[in-house]
Amino acid sequence: MAKGPAASTVPISDARRRIMKIAAELFSRKGYGSVGTNEIGEATGYGKGALYYYIRSKGDLLHDIMTIYLRDLIHEARQIVAQNDGVKERVMLLSESLMRAVVEDNAEMTVCLREVHALEEDQRDRVLALHGAYLQIWRQVMEDAHVTGDFRPLDADELKGLLGMYFYSFLWLSSDRAKDVPDLARKFAGIVLRSCHA
């Protein structure tokens, strides 16, 4: 498969990752627009001054949270596709990878999926390109499965619909369902496989 944008993961300091986690939790709970930099400074214990040593602005922090989680998802999804040929295995493993992100990193995924509108235009374009790169991995899986005769042809709306099933689940799933991830992944993969079957 062609290598799309931003496949690699970027190393981040522990302090920066901790700030991103706390900020993601605040953005997720209260909405990005309702959280001030002061509040992030207080919640992280850095205060506003020291916080700016690690982040450039609240907008950049939002962009970084989205970028890193989408890059991680893309990286994992590409590995799954490279290492597995069968459509059932691919869909099952992609389903589990995405569901695990939604459940275990619920605050970060909520921000990734809900706050795109809050980004500056050029940053939004970059984040939407990552969304597109992730979608493209699933599209390739569907197309490969059509070539082998396992799947019916699927159009762009149907693919986005099926992925929306996962993406929307950030709203009703949280970390208290962590032990159910394999079950949830199997149920959603079942819907994908049944609805795409040739």
Added chain:
Amino acid sequence: MAKGPAASTVPISDARRRIMKIAAELFSRKGYGSVGTNEIGEATGYGKGALYYYIRSKGDLLHDIMTIYLRDLIHEARQIVAQNDGVKERVMLLSESLMRAVVEDNAEMTVCLREVHALEEDQRDRVLALHGAYLQIWRQVMEDAHVTGDFRPLDADELKGLLGMYFYSFLWLSSDRAKDVPDLARKFAGIVLRSCHA
């Protein structure tokens, strides 16, 4: 079917509905937390003072936008179920009703689905009850279809997943797809029917 909460639609003045439409567009584009009452006053042409004649607060305006659109959806969905027996017709018509709301009232639906976290707790409970009432209509359709042998048994996670497919689509669909509503509804209904088939 038992009559759940808030089935009826409440009459609203034209001025109030117009304010809700403009506010929904602002909340949808910029995020609820990033829009001030001043801005709503300017955009509607009332100014802040006269605006308060029609709305009690920004929070109440958000609550009213969510409530009215969910009530309309519930009202329409209950009529569809009452007037149609076959599972294919029910799923097709529910699919079209929901898809039409997502596409034609995209700003309002975006607010309904994305800004629940911004509500005060008691208002959030009422809005979540309406979400639940809407979900219950689809659940009844799935259960009826299981009784007739058309559908396999479906659990709560699967049902929420399938509806998430529609709900998430507010992010990638907008009013420029208005002419595609019947097509989009048919594609999504096809996914529901295929994935639930006994």
